[in-house]
Amino acid sequence: MSSVFSTLTESLIRHRGVLGAMVVGLDDGLIVESTLQIGVNGNAFAALTASLYRKARRSAAAAGFGATGFLELTAEQGRVCTAGGQELVLVVVCESRVNVGMLRVELLRAAEQLP
Amino acid sequence: MASDDIRALSEALAADPASLAFVPLGEALRRRGDLEVALRVALRGAERHGTRPDAHDLVARIAVDLGDLERAIVEWETVLRIDPAHAGARKGLGFICFQLGRLEEAASHLSVALSLSPGDGSLAAALQTVRDELAVREESSGRSTMQFSREAMAADPGGAAVRQRQTADPPARPTLGLAAVREQPDADAGALFDDLLEGQRSAAMLLDGDGLVLAGRYVSADGRDLAALIGAQLSGVSDEATRAMRHLGLGGWRQIVFETEAASVAMAPSRDGVLLVAAARPIPLGFVRRVLERALARAVEWLGGAA
Amino acid sequence: MRFSVVASWVETPLKQFVDDARVEIAVLMHPNGQVLGQYGFARSVDVMTACALASAIHASSSELGRQLEGQPFSTLHYMGRDRQIFLGSIAAPSGALLLLAVFDRESSLGLVQLFLEEFRARVAVSAPPPVLDGPPVMQENFERDLNRNLAQLFGRA
Numbered sequence: 001m002s003s004v005f006s007t008l009t010e011s012l013i014r015h016r017g018v019l020g021a022m023v024v025g026l027d028d029g030l031i032v033e034s035t036l037q038i039g040v041n042g043n044a045f046a047a048l049t050a051s052l053y054r055k056a057r058r059s060a061a062a063a064g065f066g067a068t069g070f071l072e073l074t075a076e077q078g079r080v081c082t083a084g085g086q087e088l089v090l091v092v093v094c095e096s097r098v099n100v101g102m103l104r105v106e107l108l109r110a111a112e113q114l115p
Numbered sequence: 116m117a118s119d120d121i122r123a124l125s126e127a128l129a130a131d132p133a134s135l136a137f138v139p140l141g142e143a144l145r146r147r148g149d150l151e152v153a154l155r156v157a158l159r160g161a162e163r164h165g166t167r168p169d170a171h172d173l174v175a176r177i178a179v180d181l182g183d184l185e186r187a188i189v190e191w192e193t194v195l196r197i198d199p200a201h202a203g204a205r206k207g208l209g210f211i212c213f214q215l216g217r218l219e220e221a222a223s224h225l226s227v228a229l230s231l232s233p234g235d236g237s238l239a240a241a242l243q244t245v246r247d248e249l250a251v252r253e254e255s256s257g258r259s260t261m262q263f264s265r266e267a268m269a270a271d272p273g274g275a276a277v278r279q280r281q282t283a284d285p286p287a288r289p290t291l292g293l294a295a296v297r298e299q300p301d302a303d304a305g306a307l308f309d310d311l312l313e314g315q316r317s318a319a320m321l322l323d324g325d326g327l328v329l330a331g332r333y334v335s336a337d338g339r340d341l342a343a344l345i346g347a348q349l350s351g352v353s354d355e356a357t358r359a360m361r362h363l364g365l366g367g368w369r370q371i372v373f374e375t376e377a378a379s380v381a382m383a384p385s386r387d388g389v390l391l392v393a394a395a396r397p398i399p400l401g402f403v404r405r406v407l408e409r410a411l412a413r414a415v416e417w418l419g420g421a422a
Numbered sequence: 423m424r425f426s427v428v429a430s431w432v433e434t435p436l437k438q439f440v441d442d443a444r445v446e447i448a449v450l451m452h453p454n455g456q457v458l459g460q461y462g463f464a465r466s467v468d469v470m471t472a473c474a475l476a477s478a479i480h481a482s483s484s485e486l487g488r489q490l491e492g493q494p495f496s497t498l499h500y501m502g503r504d505r506q507i508f509l510g511s512i513a514a515p516s517g518a519l520l521l522l523a524v525f526d527r528e529s530s531l532g533l534v535q536l537f538l539e540e541f542r543a544r545v546a547v548s549a550p551p552p553v554l555d556g557p558p559v560m561q562e563n564f565e566r567d568l569n570r571n572l573a574q575l576f577g578r579a
Contacts, residue, residue: 029532047532048359055355056373062148063348066376076366122446126464
């Protein structure tokens with residue numbers, strides 16, 4: 001049975017280079033919905049990325065920059081992109097070669113549907 | 116102050132509610148931005164230690180951060196009743212009076228504060244600004260209003276904390292913040308990234324592992340350098356990324372980019388610290404990333420080796 | 423006040439858990455409430471109270487789990503306004519242990535659960551094997567052992 005959010009994660013994982021897409025609780029860092037390739041540790045990405053996003057939001061707000069939208073973390077062996085609402089965030093795990101520009105647009109569009 | 120220290124202080128206070136741990140605890144919470152909690156801690160402390168000037172001074176500074184200027188005035192006046200030579204209270208009242216346009220009172224408080232702390236350059240600059248303002252008021256029939264920067268006050272209580280927003284057409288003159296910046300001896304470090312940036316709409320700064328500014332600056336539209344404040348707030352994001360990297364199996368982190376309502380922010384690790392670039396939102400994200408890369412190369416060179 | 427442990431093998435995994443999960447308080451204990459190590463409490467009386475309450479909560483929730491699902495619940499989470507409490511059981515070579523964690527918005531349930539898994543793995547490696555011919559836990563020894571543990575933790579042994 002597909003949930004309200006499964007269409008979001010399924011459309012995101014179709015992008016080339018995307019290894020996993022999740023809807024995650026912003027405050028608790030728990031997965032609400034996920035579409036993951038085998039071998040991706042969804043729980044770890046969900047908890048740690050939600051925490052990073054929370055920190056960025058709080059810091060940016062405290063610095064007077066206002067609300068945070070899109071966040072991208074680039075690492076030596078991949079990327080994690082996030083965008084979210086007040087309660088839920090979308091977390092996308094990708095390879096380095098992913099087209100970030102396209103993914104960012106999709107992610108921001110999808111995030112508009114999150115509470 | 117780290118969360119550990121806040122925790123330790125809060126436990127010390129819980130273990131002994133009569134202790135003076137509420138002063139550093141309230142201050143640490145204020146700096147962290149937990150203003151409501153900080154206020155509760157400070158009010159409880161001030162209630163218990165009503166004759167201590169530092170207790171009321173703490174309440175006043177938190178009240179300023181909360182925008183509750185009336186309470187701040189009451190508390191600082193209480194401080195002066197207990198200790199008329201309290202420079203911090205004079206300074207605070209001076210700034211509030213300045214914000215409220217009560218320039219004569221502001222000048223009076225700042226003069227006393229300066230006589231108590233003659234070596235405080237920011238006070239001298241503040242007093243000069245107030246006197247300039249008084250002179251302008253006498254000369255001009257245009258009305259002016261001032262706006263107080265809570266953010267700057269939080270970063271530097273009683274320091275470079277005032278900005279002016281003129282509704283009339285004012286003559287150009289330095290703000291308090293700019294005057295303070297000009298007194299800094301290491302001006303070259305502040306200008307390290309200036310030629311890489313898109314004028315006033317972007318900023319770059321190099322922070323050390325404690326979130327302190329090593330080089331670069333963040334000059335606001337009214338001329339104040341907010342690098343210390345912005346750096347302190349945003350450097351924690353890199354700590355979070357470092358922890359995530361230990362557990363995600365993606366190797367080390369190279370870059371974080373995030374977009375906010377007002378700015379695009381990009382950061383990259385540099386030695387033990389972090390390099391941070393912020394640009395006003397109309398500036399494209401790709402440009403911000405490019406500036407980050409170029410600034411990183413500059414930082415490596417400036418630090419004298421590998422980043 | 424910081425880390426204090428009764429058994430030396432507890433220190434490394436507990437420290438790692440606290441650093442990773444950024445919890446305010448962490449206490450590792452036997453299900454009967456005897457403490458093995460703790461982080462975050464300054465007074466022994468607080469540790470004693472927390473252990474007693476955690477032990478009782480664990481006993482109740484285990485029984486509830488048995489009634490509802492035929493097996494005890496392995497974790498319990500309570501979310502307060504500012505702080506959250508997490509109680510998780512850990513299978514050690516010498517028997518089950520309990521980890522009590524208290525955290526605020528610097529952490530999250532997801533992080534605590536994530537690092538609990540790593541903590542479990544570290545405990546499985548570090549904890550000593552069961553003592554086969556050790557004395558049984560008797561009521562008359564229990565309180566003495568409990569007090570001895572607390573005294574050790576707070577440097578009064």
